[in-house]
Amino acid sequence: MSKLFSKEEINEAAKAINEGKLVSFPTETVYGLGADATNPEAVKKVYAAKGRPSDNPLIVHVADQAGVEKFANIDEQSKALMDKFWPGPLTIILPIKPNALAPVVTGGLNTAAFRNPDNAATIKLIQEAGVPLVGPSANTSGKPSPTKPEHVMHDLDGKIAGVLDDGETKIGVESTVLDMSGKIPSILRPGAITVDDLKEILPEVQTDHHQVGKDEVPKAPGMKYKHYAPNAQVYIVEDSEWPEVGQWIAKHANQIVGVMTTDATFRNNKLDSYDNIRYMSLGDGPESASHRLFDELRTFDQNLLINVIFSQKFDRIGIGEAYMNRLQKSAGNTYFSDIN
Known part of the structure; x- marks a missing residue:
């Protein structure tokens, strides 16, 4: 049985993360499935628990902008985006420093996706654990993403250490994913931060509609495999x-x-x-x-x-x-x- 961690038990949830276990955490979008992003063996457990394809890269959740600097190179535009939209529902793909993150996190790419979620409980969890957290949606791969703790328990009870309970999420769809690693900033997944929002800082931003090929590693979640599908x-x-x-x-x-x-x-x-x-x-x-x-x-x-x-x-x-x-x-x- 997995445990429902209250916000008064964040220390216990952080201890589980440090032990290489999985803990689902709340964000303003959906619930994520957390593991220590610096521990490859823990990250592998995320793929196993979800039944997730191993070439589907993960988003690294940090407590603040400083949490990104150890792993990635941040240009001025990306910093401006973080200043305006973080914490919040914007994931930014950046070039990473050599060997900064294990291939199991990045899908073997030289880029990684970073997010600073707008949820006080999860920020405290990351701070208490002292490590960034990978955090794909905490559901069985391909099924609708979880917006309530009970959704996570339905899919993953017994497969993870527990769920940090902060009730229902506010937004209900995953974050906007913005690729800042190429020549032209490109939205790979739409979310609550819209094109018009981003154009205030990135006038040239575009939406990437290309289909990811069978043998291509996607830069962001949700680009290649069937998602969000109910039984009907x-x-x-x-x-x-x-x-x-x-x-x-x-x-x-x-x-x-x-x-x-x-x-x-x-x-x-x-x-x-x-x-x-x-x-x-x-x-x-x-x-x-x-x-x-x-x-x-x-x-x-x-x-x-x-x-x-x-x-x-x-x-x-x-x-x-x-x-x-x-x-x-x-x-x-x-x-x-x-x-x-």
């Missing part, structure tokens, strides 16, 4: 398609169907008139939808009768870009128009 097949629904969705649901009255929309979309399309719907509200727009997405996909997983989930599409504006990135991966880029 997810279909993305355009605003204009909800009447057709209703017709499909009516024709499949003997099938329990999951539906995720804003309250207004659910109400305006009279979806409450179908008895075979199990509804999860996405609130009033992309921000609340991003916060709730993973939790609701996990809730649907608990209903073994549901094998189809219809979820609302949003415009890729602001955090809507991060929401759609995660939803498309959950759905395997499958839309209602693709349904048989």
